[in-house]
Amino acid sequence: MSKxxxxxxxxxxxxxxxxxxxxxxxxxxxxxxxxxxWMFATRFWGEMIGAQSxxxxxxxxxxxxxxxGIGAEIMGAGKxxxxxxxxxxxxxxxxxxxxxxxxxxxxxxxxxxxxxxxEGGTTFHFLNTTPAEALNVAREAAxxxxxxxxxxxxxVRDFVAEGLVDHMHVVQVPVLLGRGVRxxxxxxxxxxxxxxxxxxxxxxxxxLTFTAKTR
Amino acid sequence: MSKxxxxxxxxxxxxxxxxxxxxxxxxxxxxxxxxxxWMFATRFWGEMIGAQSxxxxxxxxxxxxxxxGIGAEIMGAGKxxxxxxxxxxxxxxxxxxxxxxxxxxxxxxxxxxxxxxxEGGTTFHFLNTTPAEALNVAREAAxxxxxxxxxxxxxVRDFVAEGLVDHMHVVQVPVLLGRGVRxxxxxxxxxxxxxxxxxxxxxxxxxLTFTAKTR
Numbered sequence: 001m002s003k004x005x006x007x008x009x010x011x012x013x014x015x016x017x018x019x020x021x022x023x024x025x026x027x028x029x030x031x032x033x034x035x036x037x038w039m040f041a042t043r044f045w046g047e048m049i050g051a052q053s054x055x056x057x058x059x060x061x062x063x064x065x066x067x068x069g070i071g072a073e074i075m076g077a078g079k080x081x082x083x084x085x086x087x088x089x090x091x092x093x094x095x096x097x098x099x100x101x102x103x104x105x106x107x108x109x110x111x112x113x114x115x116x117x118x119e120g121g122t123t124f125h126f127l128n129t130t131p132a133e134a135l136n137v138a139r140e141a142a143x144x145x146x147x148x149x150x151x152x153x154x155x156v157r158d159f160v161a162e163g164l165v166d167h168m169h170v171v172q173v174p175v176l177l178g179r180g181v182r183x184x185x186x187x188x189x190x191x192x193x194x195x196x197x198x199x200x201x202x203x204x205x206x207x208l209t210f211t212a213k214t215r
Numbered sequence: 216m217s218k219x220x221x222x223x224x225x226x227x228x229x230x231x232x233x234x235x236x237x238x239x240x241x242x243x244x245x246x247x248x249x250x251x252x253w254m255f256a257t258r259f260w261g262e263m264i265g266a267q268s269x270x271x272x273x274x275x276x277x278x279x280x281x282x283x284g285i286g287a288e289i290m291g292a293g294k295x296x297x298x299x300x301x302x303x304x305x306x307x308x309x310x311x312x313x314x315x316x317x318x319x320x321x322x323x324x325x326x327x328x329x330x331x332x333x334e335g336g337t338t339f340h341f342l343n344t345t346p347a348e349a350l351n352v353a354r355e356a357a358x359x360x361x362x363x364x365x366x367x368x369x370x371v372r373d374f375v376a377e378g379l380v381d382h383m384h385v386v387q388v389p390v391l392l393g394r395g396v397r398x399x400x401x402x403x404x405x406x407x408x409x410x411x412x413x414x415x416x417x418x419x420x421x422x423l424t425f426t427a428k429t430r
Contacts, residue, residue: 013230013399013423014230014397014399014400014402015228015229015230015399172421174406174411174413174423175404175406176399176402176403176404176405176406177403178399178401178402178403178404179403182229184228184229184230184391184393185229186393187229187391187393188391188392188393188394189390189391189393190391191389191390191391196389196419197419198389198415198419198420198421199415200413200414200415200421204411204412204413205413206387206413206415206421208228208389
C-alpha cells in the first residue's frame with residue numbers, strides 16, 4: 001500500500017513548528033525565515049525557484065526526498081493561507097498560479113469550497129473530514145503513489161497520533177522561538193512506534209527520520 | 216573570572232529535563248532511565264561507579280567534561296532529594312556517604328538547614344537566595360575554579376535567563392516524555408546570546424553545546 005510521508009517539517013529547538021502571529025506577509029509568524037534558512041541554502045530549493053543555486057550536501061539530500069513518488073498531498077487550513085482566508089472567495093493559496101505540488105492537494109478545513117485547478121498539475125480540493133477519511137480520499141487520487149502530509153504542526157500531530165504516518169522527516173533548528181504551535185504535544189512515547197535516526201549536519205541543523213515499525 | 220558550566224544536562228526530544236512523578240525510587244519520575252542510558256554506556260560512567268566498563272567514543276568525551284576544573288556546584292532542591300526531603304532532617308542527598316562531587320555543593324532551597332560534610336570532599340550547603348547571590352557565594356568557595364550548575368531544569372533555566380551561564384552542554388535523547396519539567400520555557404531567542412554547535416553521535420543522541428558570546 002502507498003505510504004504516508006512527512007518531509008522537511010522543521011521545528012525550533014523548543015519544538016515549535018510555526019511561530020505566533022501568522023499573516024499574509026509572515027506565513028510562519030514571528031519565526032520569520034529562521035526555521036527554513038537551512039532549506040533555502042540547498043540545491044533543492046535553488047532548482048525549485050529556478051535559481052540554479054544552492055549546495056548539494058546532506059541538507060540537500062534530505063530536502064530533495066520531498067519530491068519522488070508523491071501522488072497527492074494533504075495539508076491543514078493554516079498551510080493554505082493566513083488566518084481568515086476562508087472569508088476570501090478568491091484566495092488560491094500562497095504560491096501563485098503554479099504551486100510547487102503538481103498533484104491533487106487536499107486542504108482540511110471546516111469550511112470547504114469548490115475545487116480549484118491551478119497551473120502545473122496542482123488541483124486544490126477542500127475537505128471537512130477526519131484524518132483517516134481524508135487519507136482514503138487522497139489515496140484514491142494518488143494512483144498508487146505515496147501521500148505527502150504537508151503540515152502544519154497540528155495536522156502532522158493529528159495524523160501521527162492516529163498511527164497514519166509511515167515516514168516522517170523532522171528538521172530541528174537550534175533557535176528558541178518561545179511561542180507558536182508545538183509539534184510534539186500529545187505524542188508521549190512515540191519512540192515505541194518508530195525507529196528514529198538522528199544526524200546533525202554542518203549547517204547546524206539536526207535531521208530526525210522516523211520510520212514506522214511494522215504494525 | 217571563573218566560568219559557570221552546565222554538563223550532561225539531558226532532555227527528551229520534546230524538551231523535558233525530567234519526567235512527572237519524582238520519588239525516592241524514581242529520581243526522574245516517569246522518564247525512568249530513558250534520559251540517561253547514553254551516559255550509563257560511557258567509560259566516564261563506568262569509572263565513576265568503579266566498573267571499568269563503558270565505551271570511549273564521543274558520548275564519553277562529552278560526559279567526561281563534567282569533571283575538570285570545577286571548584287563548586289550549585290543545584291536546585293529537586294536534585295538534592297525527592298519532593299518533601301525538607302521534612303526529613305536526616306536526608307543527605309541521593310548519593311550515599313561519598314557523593315560524586317568532591318567539592319562544596321550549594322543547594323538552593325527555601326528551607327535551608329545546617330551544612331553537611333560528607334566523605335570524599337563534598338560538603339552540602341543550603342542557600343535561600345537568588346541565582347546571582349548564590350553564584351557569588353559559590354564562586355568564593357570555588358577558589359578560582361569554575362562553577363558547575365547541576366540542574367534540575369528550573370534552576371538551569373533561571374540561571375540562563377539571567378545571563379549567568381558561560382558554557383552549557385545539553386544532550387537531546389530521541390524519546391517523547393510528553394510531560395514533566397521543560398528546560399526551554401521562557402528562553403526565546405537564546406541563540407542570540409550563544410554560539411551553538413550540534414552533533415549527533417552513533418548512540419542516537421544529539422549533543423548541543425552553547426558557548427556564550429562575548430558580553
